Every structure is written in C-alpha cells, then in structure tokens.
Amino acid sequence: MTYEELLSLEPYSLSQVRKNELFVELLGALTEKHRQMSYCYADIIRTLGYDRKEFQTVQDIPFLPVRLFKHLDLMSIPKENIFKMMTSSGTSGQQVSKIYLDKETASWQQKTLAKIVSSFIGTSRLPMIILDCPSVLKNRHSFSARGAGILGFSMFGRKSIYALDDNMDLQYEVVRDFLQEHKGEDILLFGFTFMVWKYFLQAVKDRNLFFDLSNGFLLHGGGWKKLAQESVSNEQFRQELAKICGLKYVHSYYGMVEQTGPICMECEAGHLHVSNCSDIIMRRSRDFSPCDIGEPGIVQVLTPMPQSYPGHSLLTEDEGVLLGVDDCPCGRKGKYFKIMGRLANAELRGCSDTYAVGK
Amino acid sequence: MTDLEKYTKVFAETFDVNESEVEKLEYQGIELWDSVGHMSLISALEEAFDIMLDTDDIIELSSFEKGKEILSKNAYGIKF
Numbered sequence: 266m267t268y269e270e271l272l273s274l275e276p277y278s279l280s281q282v283r284k285n286e287l288f289v290e291l292l293g294a295l296t297e298k299h300r301q302m303s304y305c306y307a308d309i310i311r312t313l314g315y316d317r318k319e320f321q322t323v324q325d326i327p328f329l330p331v332r333l334f335k336h337l338d339l340m341s342i343p344k345e346n347i348f349k350m351m352t353s354s355g356t357s358g359q360q361v362s363k364i365y366l367d368k369e370t371a372s373w374q375q376k377t378l379a380k381i382v383s384s385f386i387g388t389s390r391l392p393m394i395i396l397d398c399p400s401v402l403k404n405r406h407s408f409s410a411r412g413a414g415i416l417g418f419s420m421f422g423r424k425s426i427y428a429l430d431d432n433m434d435l436q437y438e439v440v441r442d443f444l445q446e447h448k449g450e451d452i453l454l455f456g457f458t459f460m461v462w463k464y465f466l467q468a469v470k471d472r473n474l475f476f477d478l479s480n481g482f483l484l485h486g487g488g489w490k491k492l493a494q495e496s497v498s499n500e501q502f503r504q505e506l507a508k509i510c511g512l513k514y515v516h517s518y519y520g521m522v523e524q525t526g527p528i529c530m531e532c533e534a535g536h537l538h539v540s541n542c543s544d545i546i547m548r549r550s551r552d553f554s555p556c557d558i559g560e561p562g563i564v565q566v567l568t569p570m571p572q573s574y575p576g577h578s579l580l581t582e583d584e585g586v587l588l589g590v591d592d593c594p595c596g597r598k599g600k601y602f603k604i605m606g607r608l609a610n611a612e613l614r615g616c617s618d619t620y621a622v623g624k
Numbered sequence: 625m626t627d628l629e630k631y632t633k634v635f636a637e638t639f640d641v642n643e644s645e646v647e648k649l650e651y652q653g654i655e656l657w658d659s660v661g662h663m664s665l666i667s668a669l670e671e672a673f674d675i676m677l678d679t680d681d682i683i684e685l686s687s688f689e690k691g692k693e694i695l696s697k698n699a700y701g702i703k704f
Binding site: 348349372375376379383388389390402405413416419420421423 | 652658659660661663666667670676677678679680682683686
C-alpha cells in the first residue's frame with residue numbers, strides 16, 4: 266500500500282494489527298530511502314547502530330530526537346527540489362527547526378490534515394472565527410509556526426474573521442456581528458490553547474460579555490504548558506467554554522511542525538487519537554523500551570508521510586501515556602493517548618507557549 | 625465579461641501581474657502566490673463567481689490552468 270492509498274481510507278479505520286503490518290513495510294522502506302538520499306541521516310542511524318534493511322516490527326524503526334532538526338539541515342532531496350521550508354515556533358535565542366518540503370510532501374501534508382479534520386467537522390467549509398490577531402500573518406516572509414498553523418487551518422473555513430486586534434484585545438462587536446450574520450449556521454473556531462483561554466475566554470468573563478457559540482466547533486492546540494502553570498486542566502477548559510459560551514464541541518489536537526499534517530485529534534471521549542496516517546509509541550527514559558498501556562513515557566511519533574526529509578520517526582520532548590488500543594468508546598480504531606506535558610528541562614516550543622514567554 | 629475574463633482578472637489583481645502573464649502562474653512560482661496569497665486567491669475567486677470551493681479543490685488548485693479545470697467541474701458550473 267502506498268501513502269496515497271492509505272490516505273484514501275476512512276481515517277480511523279485501521280486496527281492496530283493491520284497498521285503494524287502496513288507501517289513496518291512503509292516505514293522500513295522510507296528509512297532505507299532516506300538513508301540513501303541523506304548522508305547525514307545515514308551517518309546518524311549508523312551511529313545509532315542501525316544497519317539493517319529489514320525491520321521485524323514498527324518498534325525497531327530508528328528514531329531521531331526531534332531537536333536534531335534545529336542543528337542540522339536534514340533533507341532527502343536535491344536542493345533544487347526544495348519547494349518550501351517550514352520553521353518551528355521558538356522564543357528568541359532558541360534555534361528553530363528547519364523542515365524541507367518538496368511538492369509531493371507539501372501536498373500530502375495538506376491532504377492529510379484535510380482528511381483528518383473533515384472527518385470531525387464535515388467537508389463543507391464553515392464560517393470561521395480565528396481566536397488570534399491578524400498581525401501573526403503580517404510578515405509573509407517569516408511568519409511564525411503560529412501563523413502557519415492559522416493559515417493551514419484556514420482552508421476549513423470561509424469568510425474568516427479575527428476575534429482579537431493586534432493588541433490582543435477582544436473585538437466584541439466584530440464577533441457579535443459575525444455571529445448575527447451567521448445565525449443558525451455551524452461555526453468553526455480555531456485558536457491556540459493559551460490564546461483561547463487568556464485573550465478570549467478571560468476577556469469574555471472579565472467584561473461580562475455573552476456569545477452564543479452553541480453551534481460552534483472549536484479546534485485548538487499548540488501547548489498546554491502555560492495553562493498547566495496556571496493550573497487549568499483540559500476538563501476545566503472545556504467546562505468553562507461550555508458554561509460561558511455554550512460551546513459543546515471542543516477538540517484539541519497534538520501536532521508539531523516536524524510532522525505537519527498527521528495531527529492527533531481529541532475525540533468526544535476526550536482522548537487523543539492517531540489516525541491511519543501516523544502512529545505513536547511511548548518509551549521508557551531509562552532504556553527507550555516501549556511502555557505498557559497506562560505507563561507514562563517519552564512520546565515517539567511515526568508517519569509514513571515525509572518523503573523529502575527524514576522525519577518519519579521522531580522522539581519528541583513530550584511525556585505522554587497510552588490509554589488504549591482499538592477500544593475507545595468513540596469507536597475509532599488504533600491507539601489513543603494523552604499528553605502529560607513537556608519533559609523537564611526541555612525547551613519551550615509550543616505555538617502558544619512561546620508567545621507567553623515573549624510577553 | 626466572460627467567465628474567462630473574470631477568472632483572468634482575479635489572478636491579475638490578486639498577484640499584481642499583467643493579464644497577459646497569468647497563464648503560466650503556479651503556486652509558489654512567484655513571490656505573491658505563497659500560502660498567504662493562495663487563501664487571498666481562493667476568497668477572490670469565491671467572491672467573483674459566488675461559489676464555495678471544497679477543501680480538496682483548494683489544495684489541488686496549484687496553477688492557473690489547474691484552476692480552470694477545477695472550476696469547470698459540475699459543482700461550480702463555470703464555462704471557459
């Protein structure tokens with residue numbers, strides 16, 4: 266099966282057994298391809314002790330620490346085939362990740378994201394409220410990962426408005442008029458978790474405003490660390506949005522610039538799910554062996570999508586716990602999990618977390 | 625104005641080029657047709673033709689020529 270065929274399936278239809286078979290084949294071939302195309306990658310995995318061409322299980326696929334993309338120009342294509350370069354969010358003084366895309370991988374990123382998100386919100390594009398300020402896209406040559414995220418999700422909306430002005434103040438009248446204009450229609454809201462909490466929800470509360478968002482679908486992501494510091498849990502986040510705006514459909518996602526596209530979405534039961542397009546393994550810090558269900562570990566993310574850079578198997582700096590396999594009450598197949606936060610001593614790097622530090 | 629004239633005008637205005645130069649335009653081929661420019665193009669096309677493009681078509685619309693093919697589909701009913 267090719268990646269394109271994988272994409273054509275219903276996005277949560279593969280059982281873990283079937284996925285393991287497919288992924289060992291796809292990721293094994295991809296590891297070999299990147300090894301041949303990138304001297305740098307070949308050196309790294311040789312140093313890690315991998316010289317096999319055949320892998321028995323998905324767990325045997327070598328993984329790179331995600332941080333390497335900050336220090337090395339890792340790509341598996343000739344320079345003239347670079348179609349786009351993406352960079353991660355990072356506070357000043359931190360180095361940013363550089364991800365090189367060719368046309369195929371760039372298009373797969375968008376198609377993968379579209380497939381996953383439309384399985385939650387449907388295929389028609391909804392009137393959209395971006396819970397952020399317009400200036401994040403002002404400098405089109407170097408917008409942040411925050412800007413890139415907003416842009417990437419904009420294809421699911423139409424007639425988009427920004428709920429905040431460039432001072433991060435809530436534009437009450439703009440939002441009110443927009444909701445009036447689209448009364449009775451479903452509305453898509455998108456924002457980064459910390460911005461949604463701090464600059465939207467808190468402003469609505471402080472100013473005693475009211476919006477009826479009972480037809481709304483909020484998609485949010487980009488770092489929990491700042492909210493955890495303010496002792497806000499996911500549960501509380503959802504409850505407050507429901508209480509204050511009547512917002513019932515609140516879904517977070519887990520993703521990173523190094524694997525843009527195959528994001529993990531939170532289901533109705535509050536669990537993050539990998540789609541057919543990616544997989545996840547939690548690993549023990551002491552020896553990197555795979556954790557059992559319920560045992561917290563370091564998050565490894567895998568996807569057979571990236572053809573132009575060796576980012577198909579990455580060890581993140583996040584800590585997570587696998588909650589189950591194929592048996593979530595929401596009915597989606599595959600693994601579901603939760604993210605506990607960043608590993609101690611890891612850099613600040615979430616889209617919303619880096620904004621918080623800049624202030 | 626014919627649909628082709630309208631279509632040509634949207635590209636010329638969005639990307640600030642002469643109407644004689646639009647035919648060879650491709651996504652990422654010129655500075656202004658980057659990912660920000662792409663969303664401006666989509667909005668301008670939707671407004672000019674009073675249509676709503678599907679998400680998949682937004683992704684596929686990667687050149688002036690490809691756009692004509694997409695807009696000619698039954699769902700949009702535009703003839704070039």
